[in-house]
Amino acid sequence: MTVKITTLDNGLRIITDDIPGILSASLGLWVDVGARYESPEVNGISHFLEHMAFKGTTSRSAKQIAEEIENVGGHLNAYTSKENTAYHARVLENDVPLALEIIADIIQNSTFEPVEVEREREVILQEIGQAHDTPDDIIFDYFQETAFPNHPLGRPILGSPDNVRRIQQGDLKKYMTQEYSAARMIFAATGAVKHEQIVDLCQKHFAKLSNHETKNYEKSSYQGGHFFQNRQLEQVHLLLGYESCPYGHPDFFPLSVFSSLLGGGMSSRLFQEVREKRGLVYSVYSFNTSFRDAGVFGIYAGTGEKQVDELLPTVKNVLETFPNTLEDKELDRSKAQLKAGILMSLESTSSRCEQLAQQMLIYKRHISPQEIIEKVNTVTRENVIDVAQRLISKSPTFVSIGPGKERRWS
Amino acid sequence: MTVKITTLDNGLRIITDDIPGILSASLGLWVDVGARYESPEVNGISHFLEHMAFKGTTSRSAKQIAEEIENVGGHLNAYTSKENTAYHARVLENDVPLALEIIADIIQNSTFEPVEVEREREVILQEIGQAHDTPDDIIFDYFQETAFPNHPLGRPILGSPDNVRRIQQGDLKKYMTQEYSAARMIFAATGAVKHEQIVDLCQKHFAKLSNHETKNYEKSSYQGGHFFQNRQLEQVHLLLGYESCPYGHPDFFPLSVFSSLLGGGMSSRLFQEVREKRGLVYSVYSFNTSFRDAGVFGIYAGTGEKQVDELLPTVKNVLETFPNTLEDKELDRSKAQLKAGILMSLESTSSRCEQLAQQMLIYKRHISPQEIIEKVNTVTRENVIDVAQRLISKSPTFVSIGPGKERRWS
Numbered sequence: 098m099t100v101k102i103t104t105l106d107n108g109l110r111i112i113t114d115d116i117p118g119i120l121s122a123s124l125g126l127w128v129d130v131g132a133r134y135e136s137p138e139v140n141g142i143s144h145f146l147e148h149m150a151f152k153g154t155t156s157r158s159a160k161q162i163a164e165e166i167e168n169v170g171g172h173l174n175a176y177t178s179k180e181n182t183a184y185h186a187r188v189l190e191n192d193v194p195l196a197l198e199i200i201a202d203i204i205q206n207s208t209f210e211p212v213e214v215e216r217e218r219e220v221i222l223q224e225i226g227q228a229h230d231t232p233d234d235i236i237f238d239y240f241q242e243t244a245f246p247n248h249p250l251g252r253p254i255l256g257s258p259d260n261v262r263r264i265q266q267g268d269l270k271k272y273m274t275q276e277y278s279a280a281r282m283i284f285a286a287t288g289a290v291k292h293e294q295i296v297d298l299c300q301k302h303f304a305k306l307s308n309h310e311t312k313n314y315e316k317s318s319y320q321g322g323h324f325f326q327n328r329q330l331e332q333v334h335l336l337l338g339y340e341s342c343p344y345g346h347p348d349f350f351p352l353s354v355f356s357s358l359l360g361g362g363m364s365s366r367l368f369q370e371v372r373e374k375r376g377l378v379y380s381v382y383s384f385n386t387s388f389r390d391a392g393v394f395g396i397y398a399g400t401g402e403k404q405v406d407e408l409l410p411t412v413k414n415v416l417e418t419f420p421n422t423l424e425d426k427e428l429d430r431s432k433a434q435l436k437a438g439i440l441m442s443l444e445s446t447s448s449r450c451e452q453l454a455q456q457m458l459i460y461k462r463h464i465s466p467q468e469i470i471e472k473v474n475t476v477t478r479e480n481v482i483d484v485a486q487r488l489i490s491k492s493p494t495f496v497s498i499g500p501g502k503e504r505r506w507s
Numbered sequence: 508m509t510v511k512i513t514t515l516d517n518g519l520r521i522i523t524d525d526i527p528g529i530l531s532a533s534l535g536l537w538v539d540v541g542a543r544y545e546s547p548e549v550n551g552i553s554h555f556l557e558h559m560a561f562k563g564t565t566s567r568s569a570k571q572i573a574e575e576i577e578n579v580g581g582h583l584n585a586y587t588s589k590e591n592t593a594y595h596a597r598v599l600e601n602d603v604p605l606a607l608e609i610i611a612d613i614i615q616n617s618t619f620e621p622v623e624v625e626r627e628r629e630v631i632l633q634e635i636g637q638a639h640d641t642p643d644d645i646i647f648d649y650f651q652e653t654a655f656p657n658h659p660l661g662r663p664i665l666g667s668p669d670n671v672r673r674i675q676q677g678d679l680k681k682y683m684t685q686e687y688s689a690a691r692m693i694f695a696a697t698g699a700v701k702h703e704q705i706v707d708l709c710q711k712h713f714a715k716l717s718n719h720e721t722k723n724y725e726k727s728s729y730q731g732g733h734f735f736q737n738r739q740l741e742q743v744h745l746l747l748g749y750e751s752c753p754y755g756h757p758d759f760f761p762l763s764v765f766s767s768l769l770g771g772g773m774s775s776r777l778f779q780e781v782r783e784k785r786g787l788v789y790s791v792y793s794f795n796t797s798f799r800d801a802g803v804f805g806i807y808a809g810t811g812e813k814q815v816d817e818l819l820p821t822v823k824n825v826l827e828t829f830p831n832t833l834e835d836k837e838l839d840r841s842k843a844q845l846k847a848g849i850l851m852s853l854e855s856t857s858s859r860c861e862q863l864a865q866q867m868l869i870y871k872r873h874i875s876p877q878e879i880i881e882k883v884n885t886v887t888r889e890n891v892i893d894v895a896q897r898l899i900s901k902s903p904t905f906v907s908i909g910p911g912k913e914r915r916w917s
């Protein structure tokens with residue numbers, strides 16, 4: 098076992114996995130802050146903050162941040178999701194101390210200079226435009242909004258253009274001071290790293306981080322419903338979903354198996370029926386996305402305007418006939434796919450790093466690949482049928498973008 | 508050195524890299540066949556053929572192909588580019604023989620049943636629709652068409668909808684018989700593989716492949732020009748490019764360094780000037796794409812309708828001022844980025860597999876990471892300035908999609 102965990106006095110948790118024979122390291126800070134912690138007035142601020150972390154600190158300009166990491170051939174990047182913000186780097190072995198120090202600098206000493214806030218506002222407005230122009234991307238925003246109306250989980254990570262135009266230096270400073278508490282952070286590092294070195298460096302660069310109480314998140318409230326946007330496109334993009342379960346819920350692994358066998362690969366029921374037998378789509382897949390206290394299970398398909406009326410009853414039939422036709426070999430195959438996926442993901446330092454950080458944020462401990470495989474193995478035929486039946490008996494969320502008239506899921 | 512090469516009697520070349528400590532293997536067949544080998548009447552057939560390889564052989568149905576590989580948690584996939592078609596898999600160590608045998612089956616024994624051709628035709632038409640709906644994807648097709656009008660390099664990999672509607676079983680069989688010759692194929696395998704085992708398995712499953720003369724490709728003829736498509740979008744998507752160089756040309760590495768420092772990362776000139784200083788874009792980057800006897804260098808940007816008129820002179824100024832303002836530290840940084848990228852790519856079995864296959868197809872030999880690093884090291888300041896000046900002195904290709912009126916590059 099090469100995974101090691103240390104907690105600093107201020108509550109910052111450090112998790113590492115030293116993988117032998119690897120020349121590079123992935124490392125980063127994961128923060129338990131994202132769109133779901135935002136009030137409607139500041140929706141988009143977690144993401145705005147993430148952008149501003151690259152725009153200058155008390156000792157480095159934006160350009161210096163970019164140059165210092167790229168001088169050594171490293172990459173520095175960040176993302177914001179509904180529940181997390183991550184600042185992560187990939188560098189060669191010797192450059193781990195530099196990358197760690199830069200990450201520590203940008204999340205503790207950013208100045209949010211007003212002139213930089215103004216420029217970055219424009220960049221984010223362009224990012225919103227780009228997402229809007231990509232129908233199979235923006236449909237996920239419409240889906241969340243329809244599933245969780247008037248709730249932070251339903252609001253876009255990028256925020257509305259109006260909010261982005263309004264956020265100022267003071268808002269960013271206030272939000273960061275309130276939300277960025279050491280106890281809500283994980284520092285993870287994998288690949289060519291030594292645990293003791295990472296701990297020493299974190300002690301040096303993160304020890305001053307404050308650890309204070311932060312307000313709790315607003316409990317989720319799934320509702321579901323319909324949404325349609327008419328656009329002059331070649332395809333109708335469709336997303337059907339249902340309320341599923343949070344992380345750690347007993348339904349989580351049965352749902353993962355169900356998603357894999359319904360729409361997880363070429364042998365899955367949806368791929369076989371919708372694409373292989375009927376040629377109705379190029380892309381069709383299912384997914385389960387879990388949050389702290391909620392989850393959504395969904396099916397995406399992109400089809401032609403003429404094909405929609407065949408696609409919808411076909412998907413409906415696949416969902417309804419599933420419980421009475423499930424074969425053991427399908428169950429075994431889905432489990433094999435999940436288990437191989439777990440083992441293969443260990444071979445990428447960046448996905449391993451992400452995985453360790455997420456486990457610490459969600460479960461507050463490391464979960465070994467063997468433990469996950471064991472959980473997949475114990476899923477029974479009855480578990481999967483039960484979870485699938487309960488899922489589709491609930492209120493659906495049905496979202497579409499494209500030409501023609503609105504279709505509804507009934 | 509763990510890379511080994513063996514050539515079978517029929518000319519099939521096998522290259523492997525056994526990487527210790529890895530549980531999975533990436534393996535596949537790369538074929539020197541793609542859109543550039545197609546006549547206008549059958550443009551799209553290489554890609555259609557790649558799709559049909561999954562639709563049934565003399566001994567397996569489409570469903571069996573999918574099930575057999577996914578029963579063991581493996582993935583089987585394929586892609587077609589301008590010059591290559593690849594069929595590749597990722598599996599756990601023990602499933603290498605199965606994956607290899609399935610790849611051998613689908614590329615030698617596919618039946619192209621008319622009923623399956625009809626279904627797959629619909630899938631490909633949906634794929635064309637999906638690409639069309641993604642402006643920052645389809646813009647690359649428009650770009651190639653404008654750069655190489657009336658030439659195979661200018662025609663879309665997916666083909667036109669009309670061609671896709673016309674291709675029949677007979678066309679597919681004829682094209683495959685003509686083009687799929689053993690001497691145009693590389694079998695590559697990396698990760699948890701043993702060279703001798705791969706050679707034995709290839710001997711068993713690929714020895715019957717015919718090795719025949721195939722016609723040569725039509726020589727390239729870059730022209731350049733302008734193209735604009737008015738669409739109701741949030742952003743104007745722009746792609747500016749110039750003729751660059753083929754693989755193996757002395758300009759290749761200087762161009763790679765130039766692309767990296769012009770638009771390769773956060774510290775690059777375009778990112779700093781266009782995004783960081785002016786907030787005109789979310790995405791801006793440059794690239795060099797080389798073919799056997801041609802190449803294109805390009806710059807992509809997505810901006811707002813109001814921002815286009817500031818963006819274009821800004822990009823022009825970055826290109827024109829570059830030769831007189833190049834700093835040694837920029838040059839060093841770009842080289843460091845390229846070299847670290849080479850080392851980091853060795854850590855992914857799938858990118859390593861792709862790399863080995865491409866080297867064998869293009870250079871007919873393995874090129875070690877050390878040799879590539881040495882080539883990057885020898886690039887001088889003068890090389891980069893010279894290549895950049897020659898590049899932008901030539902006829903441009905300028906393509907845009909979005910709202911408003913056409914802008915031209917002059």
